[in-house]
Amino acid sequence: MVNLLAAYAxxxxPRSIAVVGNQPLPPDPQRAKAIDACDLVIRVNGFVLDEPSGPAVVGSRVHVVVFNRAVRATPYVFRDYRRRLYLLVEPGRLHWEPEYVPEWWPADLGFVPVSNREVVLPLSDALGLPTRTESTWSTTGTLAAWIARTSFPAANLILTGFSFIDDPNQTSWEHAAGDSCIVGPEHQIAAEGRLLESWTKTGETELLR
Structure with a gap:
């Protein structure tokens, strides 16, 4: 996976990586500029991008899309898809999730499954989640951040759009595009927030609000 990520960076x-979650954020030209200046930009599920005629919020560049099978595709998810790497995370396959591809998925677009053994379970161990025996695992956003941090540990990492870092007790969340939804019972977002916030104390990870 490291070689694949490097090929698209x-x-x-990469010396700098941005992982952009889907929390609604106010306009901030400096944030958008910092994201787009990174060597590798990773976005998650049904993300949004800045339009040339709109406000600067989260930038417009994408190298990698990390998604799950329940993705709610926005118009941006498949824009220029031949130029991006799509990584499918499927921790639910350890328990009950069926293996299928959405009918609306582009026929000429391949994706790379993310290894549960090599990626999901080590993250669950770091979070203290019993994923091997219980239906609990991290959000796709935290998985994307984990992939970035563990693949390129020396890179400067920008995190943004992760609402649970500041609000670990929320039971539902808004998305930058689409409807709000409940926080799935399989997620322990307080633990995820503590892990990501701990990275910001190392000097190599920056949280942009």
């Missing part, structure tokens, strides 16, 4: 060994 602006340089073989």
């Amino acid at each position: 602006d340089r073989p060994l």
Whole structure:
């Protein structure tokens, strides 16, 4: 996976990575500029992008899309899809999730499944989640952040759009596009927030609100 990520980045060994979650954020030209300046930009599920005629919020560049089978596709998810890497996370396959591809998925678009053994379970161990025996695992956003941090540990990492870092007790959340929804019972977002916030104390991870 590291080689794949590097192949889609602006340089073989990215020095800066942005992982953009789907929390609604106010306009901020500096945030948008910082995201788009990264060597590798990773976005999650039904993400949004800035339009040239609109406000600067989260930038417009995408190298990698990390998604799950329940993705609610926005108009941006498949824009320029031949230029992106699509990584499918499927922790539910450890328990009850069926293996299928959405009927609306582009016939000429492949994706790379993310290994549960090599990625999902080590993250669950770091979070203290008993994923091997119980139906509990991290959100797709935290999985994307984990992939970035563990693949390129020396890179400067920007995190943004992760509402549970500041609001770990929320039971529902808004999305930058689409309807709000409940926080799935399989997620322990307080633990995820603590992990991501701990990274910001190392000097190599920055949280942009």
